[in-house]
Amino acid sequence: MRIGSIGGLRMMGLLKTFQLDLMLFLSGCCGILAILTLFTYSLSRKRRGILAVMEFAAMLLLLSDRCAYHFAGDGSELGFWMVRISNFLVFFLTLYLLHSLTLYLMDLFRNEGGVKVFPKRLLVCEGLFLMGSLTLIVSQFTGLYYTFDAGNNYHRSPWHLICYIFPLLIILLLLSMILEYRKVLPWRITFSLLLNTIVPVIAAIAQLFFY
Numbered sequence: 001m002r003i004g005s006i007g008g009l010r011m012m013g014l015l016k017t018f019q020l021d022l023m024l025f026l027s028g029c030c031g032i033l034a035i036l037t038l039f040t041y042s043l044s045r046k047r048r049g050i051l052a053v054m055e056f057a058a059m060l061l062l063l064s065d066r067c068a069y070h071f072a073g074d075g076s077e078l079g080f081w082m083v084r085i086s087n088f089l090v091f092f093l094t095l096y097l098l099h100s101l102t103l104y105l106m107d108l109f110r111n112e113g114g115v116k117v118f119p120k121r122l123l124v125c126e127g128l129f130l131m132g133s134l135t136l137i138v139s140q141f142t143g144l145y146y147t148f149d150a151g152n153n154y155h156r157s158p159w160h161l162i163c164y165i166f167p168l169l170i171i172l173l174l175l176s177m178i179l180e181y182r183k184v185l186p187w188r189i190t191f192s193l194l195l196n197t198i199v200p201v202i203a204a205i206a207q208l209f210f211y
Contacts, residue, residue: 168204
C-alpha cells in the first residue's frame with residue numbers, strides 16, 4: 001500500500017513538472033485534428049465545420065490554460081492581461097465546447113437518427129450556455145468565480161462552485177439524449193459520445209479537489 005502511494009505521488013510529481021509541455025503537445029494535436037477534419041469528405045460540410053471549430057476551441061482552451069499557469073505571479077503589464085484573458089477563455093471555452101457538442105447532436109439526430117422534432121432538452125442546453133456565458137461576464141466585475149491578488153495570482157472565490165452548475169447540467173441533458181437515441185445511432189458514434197460526456201464529468205469532479 002505504501003509503495004503504491006509513493007508511486008502515485010511520483011506520477012503526480014511528473015505530471016506537475018511536465019504539465020505545460022503536455023498542454024502544448026495536446027493543443028498541437030487538436031490543431032492538427034481541426035485541419036484534418038476539414039478534409040474529411042465522408043462527413044457533411046456542416047458536421048465538418050462543427051467538429052473543426054470544436055477541435056480549434058479545444059486547442060485554444062489548452063493554450064489558454066497553459067498561459068494562465070505560465071503568467072501566474074507575473075507582475076508585468078503583459079502578465080496582468082494574459083492571466084485575466086487566459087482564465088476567462090478557459091471558463092468560456094469550456095461552455096463553448098458543450099455548445100458545439102449540442103450543435104453536433106442536432107445535426108447527428110437529424111441526419112443519422114432521422115429525428116424530425118428535436119428534444120426540448122437541446123434548447124434548454126442552449127439556454128444554459130447563454131446563462132453560463134452571461135454569468136461568467138458578470139463574474140469578471142464581481143469576483144463571483146475567482147479573484148486575483150496583488151501578486152497577480154489566481155484565487156477561487158467562495159462561490160466558484162456556481163461555474164460548475166451550467167456545464168454539468170448541459171452534460172447531463174446531453175447524456176440523457178445520447179442514451180435515449182442510442183438505438184438509432186451507429187454504436188461507434190454512441191460510444192464516442194458517451195466518452196465525450198462522461199470523461200469531462202470525472203475530470204470536473206477531480207478538479208474540485210486538485211487545482
